[in-house]
Amino acid sequence: MFTLLEKAVLGMALLRILSGGLEIFAAYLMIRFNELDKALIINGSLAFIGPLVLILTTAIGLTGLAEQVSFKKLILIILGVSFIIAGVKSN
Template identity: 40%
Template sequence: MKWFVAVEWTLLIMVFLRVLSGLIELTVAGLILRFNSIEKAIVLNGLLAVIGPTIFILSIVIGLVGITDKLSVPKFMFIGTGAVCILIGARL
């Protein structure tokens, strides 16, 4: 049985970004509880509104860079358009 599985660096970076994002979310949740203030909770949620999409875009860009040799330019544009649509839809 094969126990060692090779994982691409691109995938590891994407996983790290998702784990980091989750840890940031949990940390902010703890800070909101600790501060026990609606005003501070709004500020912290505002910070998360910037961090979340940034990690999302970074993760997609890293993934696309990792598969540059496998996709054509129109497919890249289609994926990029889809990511932008997700961000626009989440904001409206």
């Protein structure tokens, strides 16, 4: 009847729920202030939070998979995440 969740999966899901809540709250603040300069400041702060959540959720997942994944695959996953962050951060 009840399914036990892995701690890593639960941690990743809770972090994503928190991130989604912050996104919704930021949208509310943008509408509430109704000023373009303040909306850009709020959006800029979200641009910092997004990659941070990506790194944290990936770290939690990799910690949970560390016993099951070979070292070579672990390096490839870390490299892939690094490419994603570099691509988003590039000018």
